Amino acid sequence: MxxxxxxxxxxxxxxxxxxxxxxxxxxxxxxxxxxxxxxxxxxxxxxxxxxxxxxxxxxxxxxxxxxxxxxxxxxxxxxxxxxxxxxxxxxxxxxxxxxxxxxxxxxxxxxxxxxxxxxxxxxxxxxxxxxxxxxxxxxxxxxxxxxTQTPQPTTSEEAEPGPAASPADSPAATATPTAGTSAQASPTPSQPTGYTMDDVAQHATRESCWAAVDGNVYDLTQWIALHPGGEDRILGLCGTDASAAFRGQHSDQERPNDQLASMVLGPLVG
Missing domain, CATH: 1.20.120 (Four Helix Bundle (Hemerythrin (Met), subunit A))
Structure with missing residues (x-):
């Protein structure tokens, strides 16, 4: 009813x-x-x-x-x-x-x-x-x-035509790690693709919150302030294997699983 x-x-x-x-x-x-x-x-x-x-x-x-x-x-x-x-x-x-x-x-x-x-x-x-x-x-x-759907603003450099960029000025040469991740843990061509639980455990704070769920590692940092159930629900998962907690709360619900998938960093190895 x-x-x-x-x-x-x-x-x-x-x-x-x-x-x-x-x-x-x-x-x-x-x-x-x-x-x-x-x-x-x-x-x-x-x-x-x-x-x-x-x-x-x-x-x-x-x-x-x-x-x-x-x-x-x-x-x-x-x-x-x-x-x-x-x-x-x-x-x-x-x-x-x-x-x-x-x-x-x-x-x-x-x-x-x-x-x-x-x-x-x-x-x-x-x-x-x-x-x-x-x-x-x-x-x-x-x-x-x-x-997840807020459009990214276009910078003046991107909007206005200019001289061709040199290799040293290209985004690939100047890219920096995104918020909530570290340069050491992010996969590069010289590192194997994947993260260990030791990597996850190093990100157990509000400023950088990672968690493992069902064999993948996710960056939950931005989700802390947005989670409908309150910040404490996410803070308690930082730096841990949260598979049981996530499945116990959301099981196979489509929306929570889609939201989690948008925050994936890579597979859990080791």
Whole structure:
């Protein structure tokens, strides 16, 4: 039920309801807290939308877990998502009770107005938490795509015609190692193609993070800051054979495997 519908994952289809409705309802509740005269007219519509948005977080969480079984679960997004589910359901009880209590009160009591300030403050928290959920979800879905498809800028030297380059000026003569690799470990015509676990172990820092997976060596340095599950998931793999950890989390999932393949350095030897 919460996995796919018409061949599409349910999660991106249902997640928009809470992400859009909760902030709108929160703004409406803040206005009602300051404008008691509006409550008799707008209390019930706001309560209905609040119920739809709050229950929508439950559907989003269940469908997100189903999607996570296919593509992996981003830890940060999951943490914020669970927090929003709990917070929105509690908020539904408190704010909904306040709306029902005050919607026909022409002269709100001190207790009713005090609870209104609490609801207004809670509305601000809901807006912030919903924003964090949406941002972390967008990061998990698109950060790696943007990182791998960003066009490289063209330098002025490449854009403008000039005299033919001499052999000494050619890229082959001036090439330097790419970020996250070392000149000693990179294969050259005079070295065998491949890396040993000793080579991998020398790259166990945030600045240069290599890992071996299923017989190949990968440079994960740039992926540390982009990993949807958080930096610690990658930092713990630096300098190690991460085959078991990677397969245990992602198995044969297409997207994680394609992303890993884009970072390959060469085969593991020895």
């Amino acid at each position: 919460f996995d796919t519908i018409l061949g599409l994952p349910v999660h991106p289809l249902v997640v928009h309801a809470p992400v859009v409705l909760l902030p709108l309802v929160a703004v409406a509740l803040i206005l009602l807290a300051f404008r008691p005269a509006w409550r008799s007219r707008f209390a019930m519509p706001v309560l209905v939308l609040l119920a739809i948005g709050s229950l929508g977080t439950v559907a989003a969480m269940l469908s997100g877990n189903a999607l996570g079984e296919r593509v992996g679960i981003p830890a940060t997004h999951q943490t914020y998502g669970v927090s929003l589910v709990i917070s929105s359901l509690v908020f539904l009880v408190v704010a909904g009770g306040w709306l029902l209590w005050t919607r026909k009160s022409e002269e709100p009591t001190g207790a009713q107005q005090g609870l209104g300030w609490v609801v207004a403050l809670g509305s601000v928290g809901i807006i912030v938490l919903t924003g964090l959920v949406g941002h972390s979800g967008a990061t998990a879905a698109w950060s790696d795509v943007v990182a």
